[in-house]
Amino acid sequence: MIVPIRLENSQVVTYNIHIDTLPSLTFDTTVAIVTNPTIATLHLKKLLTKINAPKVEVITIPDGEAYKTLQTVETILNQLFEYRLDRKSLLIAFGGGVIGDMTGFTASIYQRGIDFIQIPTTLLSQVDASVGGKTGVNNAYGKNLIGAFYQPKAVYIDTEFLKTLPKREFAAGVAEIIKMAVMFDSGFFEFLQTANFDDPIVLKEMIRKSVELKAWVVNQDEKESGIRAVLNYGHTFGHVIEKETQYNTYLHGEAVAIGMVVANTLAVELGYLTPFEAKSITSLLERAMLPVDYKIKNIDDFYEDFYLDKKVAKGSIKFILPHTIGAYHIAKGIDEEIVKKSLRMFGSEQK
């Protein structure tokens, strides 16, 4: 006896990313802002003047990737229950990627899902976390290993918040922008080679272009079975670097920048990229004040760590590599020895 079940309520998701001065926002429900002490000190006052709602609560959680844990999510959940948020209430993620990822994940599991909006305050989260609905936390086994795909109702990007952003964090955001250019758009790459990153007009354009490219990618593949994996260029290596350095040495975007250089070494080895192209990517990363060097302590350990990275399916490792600048190649089944040779070459190029 078989009872076939067909649920027809799954819906197309639409929302807007507003790239402009933060407008006034009016809600008819309880709003809980999730933020960290740094952003609260710098910008909470401004945000509160923009929000009109019957009740506004503020939840402050410790700053930094180290606190992106299930435990912190539970702390936020408990606060929401204390404030008696209901299923119609709204969360606002006000901060960088850590805040965005955790607030989105919390929203996805609070009473089986409530609405949230993103007001990202770092360049990285503005270009990266605004699109794609990836939410989650880290654990002892690696980064972002627990989470959900959950979309915000809207995203508000105001470059004004970037004025207080430390230079390293700004550069970490540029890394993701460069990643998009290398993978998808050689014209955008050329634009970045001479762009003045401090010019607000240029900056808004860079954000717009990145966000549109990412939306184009995610639109084709919401669940990461195909092209979306390309967004992981630099990330597979970057994650291992972050893990090896206990998440306390490099910002995510910095680790990704190094990861891109490692990936490029493999791409050159496999003939997908010329040494000249690899060099011009490294130069652009350096122009953006990003690190491009890393000392791999033990090649075998480094390689072994891939297996626990969540991008690994059925034991086979996918490498996302540039195939000339502005195009990509997803390399599968690369021989272990070739990868290790590239890792050694990358190491020997280090000053």
Added chain:
Amino acid sequence: MIVPIRLENSQVVTYNIHIDTLPSLTFDTTVAIVTNPTIATLHLKKLLTKINAPKVEVITIPDGEAYKTLQTVETILNQLFEYRLDRKSLLIAFGGGVIGDMTGFTASIYQRGIDFIQIPTTLLSQVDASVGGKTGVNNAYGKNLIGAFYQPKAVYIDTEFLKTLPKREFAAGVAEIIKMAVMFDSGFFEFLQTANFDDPIVLKEMIRKSVELKAWVVNQDEKESGIRAVLNYGHTFGHVIEKETQYNTYLHGEAVAIGMVVANTLAVELGYLTPFEAKSITSLLERAMLPVDYKIKNIDDFYEDFYLDKKVAKGSIKFILPHTIGAYHIAKGIDEEIVKKSLRMFGSEQK
């Protein structure tokens, strides 16, 4: 500057519920069975003979509602990471509702979502948890307050497992079946008034009818904005009873049975149900060996506890009441005093 985002990948979900002797199941990925010691002792051997997969892991978690927590979910997650399950791996929920809810929730957040199937071994989980995709855990603030909507890939219902089910648990499952009949189908209610619950053929028919009714409801309203709330008949009161008794006195279905009788008292008070109809529902519950009495210690406390129940949106309480047998009424904005009067009446009817 607005970048509109449109994600077109959300899909219609389809799966089958098989109501038959458990067939052989073949998978080409790692499979992790989540179960509890009771079910493992009684039925794991049988299940293992039916599963063909390259690798089969078994995760045993403590039995009972008290362990349906975020902490247990984290324990399961850690096991999955230890066993190196990847995004293509599969979870099997093998047990009752607690196992199903936690396994489904774990599947929904492990690496942002992997597949799971349900093999429910209690009548309650066979009729109730098979359809609807509600997964989650309890916390200090109440039941099922943390979770996700996440659908299984398939459900296998084998009434053979019910032979080892304690009589009280069997009755608790019948409570949910009676609930469906009272809300949606007077013919089904009449069938139940004389049905022999021990006859396997009758039992399969009861399960099929319940599952189909629930699928019909969920199909109309996957996200519980409307008719799905009707499935909470008896639950709003039942949850409070479970909470007041620290989840250690009544089985869920037993609390729901009492909750239905409380709801009926209110329905009679409001004129939606005749005293005779209320009596015949109580009689059917008693025929199924279900409790229908409960001593409310403090009417005000009992009433206050509604507010924290997750069904409360924006402070207004919805009551799901029978409107004759076989139809429902969703009552909103019922005066506090009328509700409290019904609670007192229910109390005074107690032996």
